[in-house]
Every structure is written in structure tokens, then in C-alpha cells.
Amino acid sequence: MNIPLVDLKAQYKTVEEKAMKAVSEVLSSASYIMGKDVTEFEKEFAEYIGVKHAISVGNGTDALVLALMACGIGEGDEVITTPFTFFATAESISFIGATPVFVDVEKDTYNIDPLKIEEKITKKTKAIMPVHIFGQPAKMDEIMAIAKKYNLKVIEDAAQAVGSEYKGKKSGAIGDVGCFSFFPTKNLGCAGDGGIITTSNDNIATIARALRTHGSGENGQRAYNLLNNINEEVKTSEGHDDTVYNPLKYYNYLIGFNTRLDTIQAAILRIKLSNIDNWNEKRRENAKMYDEKLKDTGLTLPFSILESKSVYNMYVVQSGNREEMINKLQDKGISTGVYYPVPMHLQKVYKNLGYIEGDMPVAEYLAHRTFAIPIFPELSIEQKDYIVDTIKDINC
Template sequence: MKISLIDLKRQYQTIKEESDKAVLDVLNNAQYIMGENVKSFEKEFSEFLGAKNSISVGNGTDALIIALRALGIGEGDEVITTSYTFFATAEAISYVGATPVFVDVDIETYNIDTKLIEEKINNKTKAIIAVHIFGNPCDMDEINKIAKKHSLFVIEDAAQAVAADFKGKKIGTLSDLACFSFFPTKNLGCAGDGGMIVTNNDDLATIVKALRVHGSGENGLKAYNILNNIDEVVEEDKSTDNTVYNPLKYYNYLIGQNSRLDELQAALLRIKLRKLEEWTNNRIENAKLYTEGLKDTNLVTPVTQKDGKHVYHLYILQSEKREELCNFLETKGIATGIYYPVPMHLQKVFKPLAYKEGDCPNAEYLSKRTFALPMFPELKAEEIDYIVNAVKEFN
């Protein structure tokens, strides 16, 4: 038996007819940029989360960069985040000219250890980026409490956590700005790159809308007015066609960037969004089968954040013999993945920040032990049984 870490072809087959039609409809309509599918997807995503504003962008990394810029974070500022995450979280902080300040993680949930945040705060600190790693929600109550006490912004890096929740509220609605990725392997993935920024703050939403399209047009002017405390009514011109010609894009008010979700991706994401709850439930059930099957082994299985709903973007285990076990599973046709082999504070690019081994001991410990088993909604019970038996055979 051969089992992939994620099987995108299998998922496509479940929505093939709808997806093919949606793509052809976009091609026939020939409206490729900022069209009706993008507008509808943004609205539907907001409704799904229970948020006021969802602004689509080109990818999850752009989402983080634009979110930081919308908050005015840049040179001389510091942003606190976890050391145990994908590089984009820290990269975005550095990209805007700020300095990432790394905090160790809770050894059980793998999320930022909230008890260690306050000691990292100083007069340069402007924000906390909370990463809901692997789909496991952070303790947002504690993070927001700390942020409020010190007048800091909070950004959720929800790239791996779409459909997760904390105390009954969807991840993505518990911060000033939240960032999502629609990279194909994500729980809600498109057929290329895509991202979303979510906020309940209308002014921040306007600034984000401006920054994603070169700071131009009505939103550029609105954002300029907001940032400069100018009270002026700006009428929106809905008569123009962004695909062919929009004269307003030649009037620029902020230094922004080009980061837009295209119509093809939005059309596919609208279909997948309707399937997301079903797919999420499948992931949770698959995780239960894994955890039950592996309970008598010496492997450490995932722990869900208290009051949280884990959506298992990845099913992560810990093993003292990670390399040997992964090599053994490969001989059985079972794919595995290592997340993450080098914590952020020890990445060579951050060497100038002068972190050293031992600064984030839990992140370092996990980086040597954690790995992922196959996890996707279409994974079959018999495949999980095969994987579990293979793991037990090694043990």
C-alpha cells in the first residue's frame, strides 16, 4: 500500500464536476482580477468565521506582511512570536523592517508559552503574532489579556487553522488582524497561491484593501485620510471594470504592493469552503483513530489546547527514534514529514539576533522529535489501520 502525506488528486475527484465548471465559467466570463468570485468568496469567508471584513491577497506570507504594515509596524519595532513555526511568520516581521522576538512553546500544545511572553516586552514591542500551529488554537484569552495590558496589537497567524475555534469562537476573529493561507496543502487550499486577511476593524480593513493594490483608488484615498486624520467622504465608483481598465488605479496614496487573489482561485475556494466543515470533521475523526490506535506505543500523540477545537492540518507525533521510524515507514509505502527541523531562533538568517542553543529549549526539543503522519479528509479507515500497524511493528 502507498499512502501520501496529503492526496490532492483524491480531493479533486470529489469536487471535479463542480470545479471544472467553475473554472470554465471564469474563462468564459474573462473577468480574471477582483471579479465577482473574489467578492463573493470574501463575503462567504466572513460569514463562515463570523467576522466583519475579509480581504483576499496573493498568499499567506503577503497576508502577514500587509497586516504588519497596516498596523504601522516597521523599522525599530519588535514583534513577539513563537520560535516553533514556519519561516514566513518571522520572515514577514523582518521584511517590514521590524525585529522578531522569539518565545519558547508549551511542550504539550506546541503553541507559544503565554507565561513567557511578558518578560520579552519592552518599549520597542508593538505586537504579538500568535501562531495556531498545526491547527491547534492558542490560548487567545491570555494573549489578548497581555496585549491589552501593554497596549500591543495582536495578529493571528491562522495559516494552518481555518475552521478551528477557541471557546466557541472561530480562529481568525480573536485579534486585531488574522492571516490565512490557501496554499494547496492547507485545510482550505486553492490550485495555486492565495491568502486572506480578516479584521473586525473597518479602518484597518480599508488600509489593507489599499495596500494590496499599490495604495491606489478609492481605498487608497480612504486609507490616506484615515492615516492622516482627514475627515472627507470618498464616493466609490462601481462603474469601472478592474479587468480591462480602471483609471482610478493610477492615483496612488500609499506605498502598497500587488497582492490579489485571482478569480480562478476564488471560484475554487468557494466550492471548497462549502465542504470545509465536512472535511474538518473527517480530519478530527481520522485523528481520533490515530490517537486510539497509538495509545499503547511510546509515541507522544497530539494534545488539544484547553477550550480549543483542533483541526489537524497535520497529525504530529513525537519519537525518540524519528529518523529510523520515518525510514521504516517509507519502506512500507507510508509518507511522513518533519515539522520543523530547525526552530526560528536557530535559523542562520537570524544569527545577527544572537540567539543560542538553549534559549528556547522546548522548541529545540520538539525540532528533533516531531514528525507528521498522512492526514487529509479522504484518508480511509483501512489506510489509517495500515499506518498504525506499521508504526506498532517498528515499536
């Protein structure tokens, strides 16, 4: 039996008819850029997360970059974040000229350790960027309390956590801004690249909307007026087709980007969003089964805090014999993934920051022990039993 880590083909089959119809409608409309499906998806996603605004962009990395800039963070500033994450988290901070300041993580949740944040705060610190790693929210009460004490922005990297909850509130609706990725392997993924910014702050939303389209048009003018305390009427672009011609886009007010969610991707995401709660529940069911049937193995299983509701974007376990484990699983046709083999503070690109091995002992410990096994919603009973039986047969 061969089981992939993520089965995108199996998921596609569950939405194929609706997806093909939606894509066909977009193609026949010829409204490929900022079309109706983009507007509708943004409304639906904002409502789902529980925020006032959702600003779609080209990918999750751009969501982080624009969120940071919209919060006024830039050259010379510092942003506190985790070393145990995908590179985009730290990269986005560096891209805008700020410096990522790494804080070690908790050994059980893999999330940033709130108890270690305050000691890293300096006069240059402007924000905290927690990552809801593998779909489990960080301890946001403690993080928000620290942010309030030091007047810092909180930007949630919720790339892996669509639908996850902390104390009944969805990730992306707790901090000042939330950032999501719709990369195909995410629990809510499109058929390519995509991302979105969520916020209930009107000013942040206005600036983010301007930045995603070259700082131009009515959103560019609104952002410019906001940043310069100007009170004047703003022209609107109603009735113009962004795909073919919109005269307002030739009036630029900020230095921005070209980072938009394609209408086709938005159409697909609208269909998938209607299924996300069901898919997330199946992930939790799969995780519960693993928790029960793998508890007596030599693996350290994922730990969920009582206050959170994880979506298990990945089911990540720990083993002191990781390489042996994944090789034996591979021999049996079971795919795995190592997340993450090198923590951010030890990446060569950050050598200039002066971190050395031993500075983040928990993240370094996890980097040598963690790996993911399949947990996607479409896993059959036979596949799950095969995974469990295979792991039990291996001397962990």
C-alpha cells in the first residue's frame, strides 16, 4: 500500500464537479483579475474568521509582508517570532528591513513560549509574530497581554491553521492581523498559490488593500490620505473591469506590490471553504485515533492545550530514531515529512544575527526528532489501520 503525506487528488475528487463548473464560469466571464468571486470570497472568509476585513493576496508570504508594512513596521525595527517554523515567517520580517528576534518554543506544543518573550523585548521591538504551528493556536492570552503591556502589534501567522480556535475565537481574529496561506497542502488550499490577510482594524485593512495593487487607485488614495491626515473625497472605480481596463490604476500613491488572488483561485476556495469545518473535523477524528492507538509506542505524540481546537494541518510526532523510522515507513509505502530540519536561528542566511547552536535548545531538540505522518481528511479506515499497524511493527 502506498499512502502519500497529503492526497490532493483525493480531495479534488470530492469537489470536482463544483470546481469545474466554477472555473468554467470564471473563464467564460473573462473577469480574471479581482473578479466577483474574489470579492465574495473575501466577504465569506472574513465572516468565517470573525473579522471585519479579509484582503486576499497572491500567497501567504505576501500576506505576512503586507501585514507588517500595514502595521507600520520597517527598517530598524524588531519583530519577535519563533525559530521553529517555515522560512517565510522570518523572511517576511527581513524583507521589510526589520530584524527577526527568535524566542524558543515549548517542547509539547511546538509553539512560541510566552514565558520567554519579555526578556527579548527592546526599544526596537514593534511586534510579536506567533505561528500557530501545525494547526494548533499559540497561547494567545499570554501573548496579547505582553503586547498590550509593551504597546506591540500582534501579527498571527495562521498559514497552517484555517478554522483553528483559541478559547472559542478563530485564529486570525485574535491579534491585530492574521495571515493565511492557501498553498495546496494547507488544510484550506487552492490550485496554486494564494493567501489572505484578516483584521478588524480599518486602517490596517485600507493600507493592505492599497499595497497589494501598486499603491494605486481608490485604495491607494485612501491609504495615502490616511497616512498623511488628508480629508478629501476619494474617486471610485465602480463599473470598471480590472482585467481589461481601470483608469484609476494609473494613479499611484504608495510603493506597493502586485499580489492579487486570481479569480479562478477564489472560485475554488469558495467551494472548499464551505467544506472546511467538515474536513477539519475529520482531521481531528484521525488525530484522536492516532492518539489512542499509538500511545504505547515509543513515539511522542502531539499535545493539545485545553484552550485550543487544533485543525491538525500536520500530525507531527517525535522519535529518537527519526531517520530509521521514516526509512522503514517509506519502505512500507508510507510517506512522511520532516518539519523542520533546521530552525530559523541556525539557517545560514541568518548567520549575521549571531545565534549559535544551543541558543534555542528546544527548537534544536525538536529539529532532530519531529516528523509528520499522513492525516488528511480523505484517509480511509484501511489506510489508517495500515499506518498504525506498520508503526507498531517497527521497533520505535
